[in-house]
Amino acid sequence: MSALWDTHCHLTGYDRPTDVMAEAATAGVTIVAVSEDPGQYRMLRTRLGRRPGIVPALGMHPLHAASFTPADLARFLRLLPDAPWIGEIGLDLSPAGRPSRRAQLRIFEAILSDPRATALPLTIHSRGAELETIERLAQAGASRAILHWYTGPLRLLDQAVNAGLWFSVNPAMIASARAQRLLREIPPDRVLLETDGPFTRHNNKPSRPSDLPDLLPRLAALWSTDKNGARNQLNTNQTIFFSPPTTS
Ligand SMILES: [Zn+2]
Numbered sequence: 001m002s003a004l005w006d007t008h009c010h011l012t013g014y015d016r017p018t019d020v021m022a023e024a025a026t027a028g029v030t031i032v033a034v035s036e037d038p039g040q041y042r043m044l045r046t047r048l049g050r051r052p053g054i055v056p057a058l059g060m061h062p063l064h065a066a067s068f069t070p071a072d073l074a075r076f077l078r079l080l081p082d083a084p085w086i087g088e089i090g091l092d093l094s095p096a097g098r099p100s101r102r103a104q105l106r107i108f109e110a111i112l113s114d115p116r117a118t119a120l121p122l123t124i125h126s127r128g129a130e131l132e133t134i135e136r137l138a139q140a141g142a143s144r145a146i147l148h149w150y151t152g153p154l155r156l157l158d159q160a161v162n163a164g165l166w167f168s169v170n171p172a173m174i175a176s177a178r179a180q181r182l183l184r185e186i187p188p189d190r191v192l193l194e195t196d197g198p199f200t201r202h203n204n205k206p207s208r209p210s211d212l213p214d215l216l217p218r219l220a221a222l223w224s225t226d227k228n229g230a231r232n233q234l235n236t237n238q239t240i241f242f243s244p245p246t247t248s
Helices: 017-027 038-047 064-067 070-084 097-114 130-140 154-162 173-177 177-185 211-222 227-242
Strands: 002-011 030-031 054-058 085-090 122-125 145-148 165-168 191-192
Touching: 002 145, 002 191, 002 211, 002 227, 017 030, 017 211, 030 122, 030 211, 038 054, 054 070, 054 191, 064 097, 070 097, 085 145, 085 227, 097 130, 097 154, 122 130, 130 145, 130 154, 154 177, 173 177, 173 211, 177 211, 191 227
Parallel strands: 002 030, 030 054, 054 085, 085 122, 122 145, 145 165, 165 191
Antiparallel strands: none
16 A cells, blocks of 8 residues: 655654654655754754655745745755755744745745746645735646645635645644535545644644544545545545646
8 A cells, every 4th residue: 555645744843753753654654844944954854854754845934934044045945956845835924924924925935936946846834825825836837736734715725726736634624623614625636634743633642644544534524435435535646746747
């Protein structure tokens, strides 16, 4: 059976990342280990990222935008040729992010204007800035961008789907009534999985990538199928997501 992918995990946020990695390997889960700045990416890649089942992602988290310098952005762009994934990047216009709006836009737009970045899989933060984020991803022609933990309005879903965007679903979304309403509207063939661990909870503990198989029955109920049907849908989605983008 092919692996399930946790497309957004803050591996460095756990006390014992190597335990998390070992459990994930046993559960058949591949981890995309996101970073919040280029320095963290380099550390991740060096210490953990060369092991099988771990894909380090190069990120600049929007909530740190105010503290990033032009040198940080230059460093990010320098590391691009080496990076297999991009994330976490994006926009956050929730009250926490609003003061750094301009800095966030500058960084996000600079990254999206680089075709080396938009050719890669991207895991994208969009809290409180869903429209701004979707529009920019559509303009940039990002072919493999995932809206991670989408919490925006229902009415923007069509626009995101038409832009070719994907959605990664985590345990917190599955547990929330509001997110369930959203999930019912997202086409099943655009869904991937994530934990956003350790920042979401599953069974009253911080989520771990090895929890992902527990989401299958819930997705199955949502999609009116059984566990195998949900698993097959996700396998198909992952295969399509990972097939090389077609150049037109
Ligand atoms: Zn995150």
